[in-house]
Amino acid sequence: MTEIPKNHPRYESLMAREQIIAGVEKGMTSRQGLIAQGRGEAFDYLIGEKTIDSADYAEAVAVCLLLLAESPVISVNGNAAALSPADLVMLSQLTGAKLEVNLFHRTEERIQKIIDELKENGADVVLGENAEPLLPLDHERAKVERVGIYDADVIFVPLEDGDRCKVLADMKKLVIAVDLNPLSRTAQTAHVSIIDNLKRALPNMIDMIPDFKNMEEEDLWEIVQAYDNNVVLMDAIETMKENLTAKQNEVLGINPDENDNSGKKEKKMLQEANERRFGKMQRDPEIAKKVMMRGGDLMME
Ligand code: PTJ
Numbered sequence: 111m112t113e114i115p116k117n118h119p120r121y122e123s124l125m126a127r128e129q130i131i132a133g134v135e136k137g138m139t140s141r142q143g144l145i146a147q148g149r150g151e152a153f154d155y156l157i158g159e160k161t162i163d164s165a166d167y168a169e170a171v172a173v174c175l176l177l178l179a180e181s182p183v184i185s186v187n188g189n190a191a192a193l194s195p196a197d198l199v200m201l202s203q204l205t206g207a208k209l210e211v212n213l214f215h216r217t218e219e220r221i222q223k224i225i226d227e228l229k230e231n232g233a234d235v236v237l238g239e240n241a242e243p244l245l246p247l248d249h250e251r252a253k254v255e256r257v258g259i260y261d262a263d264v265i266f267v268p269l270e271d272g273d274r275c276k277v278l279a280d281m282k283k284l285v286i287a288v289d290l291n292p293l294s295r296t297a298q299t300a301h302v303s304i305i306d307n308l309k310r311a312l313p314n315m316i317d318m319i320p321d322f323k324n325m326e327e328e329d330l331w332e333i334v335q336a337y338d339n340n341v342v343l344m345d346a347i348e349t350m351k352e353n354l355t356a357k358q359n360e361v362l363g364i365n366p367d368e369n370d371n372s373g374k375k376e377k378k379m380l381q382e383a384n385e386r387r388f389g390k391m392q393r394d395p396e397i398a399k400k401v402m403m404r405g406g407d408l409m410m411e
Contacts, residue, residue: 123151123159126193126309133192138223140215143189146269153290154307156350161314164345165306169315171337172266172286172302173205173322174330179264179284182207186238187214190268190308191224195231197312198268202233204319207266210258211238214271216250245277268308270296292346303339305346 111132114124130147133139161169176182184207186198191211202209211224218239225236241253244260251274254260265278268288272295278285279299287300288308297303304311322330359366 122309123154126151126307129192130189133188136192136223136227138220138227139188139192140213140220142215143187143192146189150269150290150307153292153350156353157290157305157346158349158353159307161306161310162346162349164342164349165304165311166314167337168302168304168339168342169306169311170318170322171334172304173315173318174333175264175284175286175302176201176205176207176266177319177322178327178330178334179205179207179262181262182264182266183237183259183262184209184266185212185259185268185270186210186224186228186236187212187269188220188224191227193309194268194312195227197316199228199231199233200316201266201312204316204323207264208258208262209233209236210255211236212241212251212254212259212274214249214251216253245274245281247274247277267296267300268311270300272296272299275299292343292350297343301339302337303343305342 111128112124114121114128118124127147130139130143134141134144182205184198184202186209190198198209201207209228211221211228213220213224221238225238228236237255237258241255243252244254244256245252251271259265259278262283264284264286266286266288267275267278270287270289275285275287275296276299279301284302285300286302286304287296288304288306288311289297289300290305290307291297292303292305297305306314358364
């Protein structure tokens with residue numbers, strides 16, 4: 111494992127990478143999981159690498175749902191097991207949700223290794239070994255345990271890959287997804303979409319549990335019923351747009367406060383900034399060619 115200094119500005123993100131790599135080395139996480147992590151990192155960067163208020167709200171609603179459920183299940187894949195094994199076990203113990211390993215790139219060896227990891231982190235029972243193809247899907251995620259995901263009323267699915275989420279929703283189960291990509295099929299299909307990093311979402315949810323545990327069921331239902339997932343998705347997308355605009359302004363040296371409301375000034379400044387950056391290139395076709403070729407090299411690297 112590469113030693114990451116604690117004061118590195120991207121410490122958390124680099125540590126998560128190391129955890130995923132360790133998961134692959136242990137045989138728990140798939141190699142495809144490395145790619146999924148990279149995709150998550152990109153969206154985390156856009157959201158500002160923090161839990162935004164709407165995600166915090168979705169996390170609270172998720173806790174309420176898990177506490178209200180009669181047979182809640184936490185579905186665990188190779189990435190989740192590598193990133194947050196102890197927190198997954200803790201969430202399961204505090205909400206009474208069962209843990210079930212369910213994999214897209216399923217091998218019995220990986221199932222066993224993930225079960226062992228969760229047990230090493232304090233879990234008593236972990237489902238997944240006795241899975242049958244009970245879901246109407248043409249891939250390995252179809253395999254679930256009858257006493258687990260198949261019979262569950264509320265399912266927590268971190269880092270899902272889309273189509274199972276839809277199948278579960280079609281089976282009238284309530285699905286809580288954790289996915290940093292608000293545009294993914296999972297995020298668009300789940301009933302509660304937590305647009306946050308699993309590594310931040312889980313401890314935050316665990317912290318909230320004591321407060322909600324003391325509440326009456328009807329008050330918990332009230333919170334759940336007032337929830338609108340579209341607002342949460344919209345807020346995440348808006349936040350990403352705002353962060354991108356702020357970055358663009360920073361790069362182009364634009365002070366948005368100086369702009370008039372019509373946006374004309376901003377447009378002109380953008381145009382000027384673009385001319386400054388690309389003007390020389392446009393005037394000199396030879397430089398333009400070189401830059402384009404360099405771009406091609408970069409893309410291939
Ligand atoms: O362990 P397996 O065999 O079940 O395979 C698991 C992976 C994750 C490889 C599989 O489910 C997969 O390919 O997933 P996708 O389609 O890449 O989707 C993963 C989603 O999770 C993407 O939308 C990522 O943005 C998101 N994501 C990645 N890391 C995190 C994350 N969301 C929250 N927290 C993260 N740390």
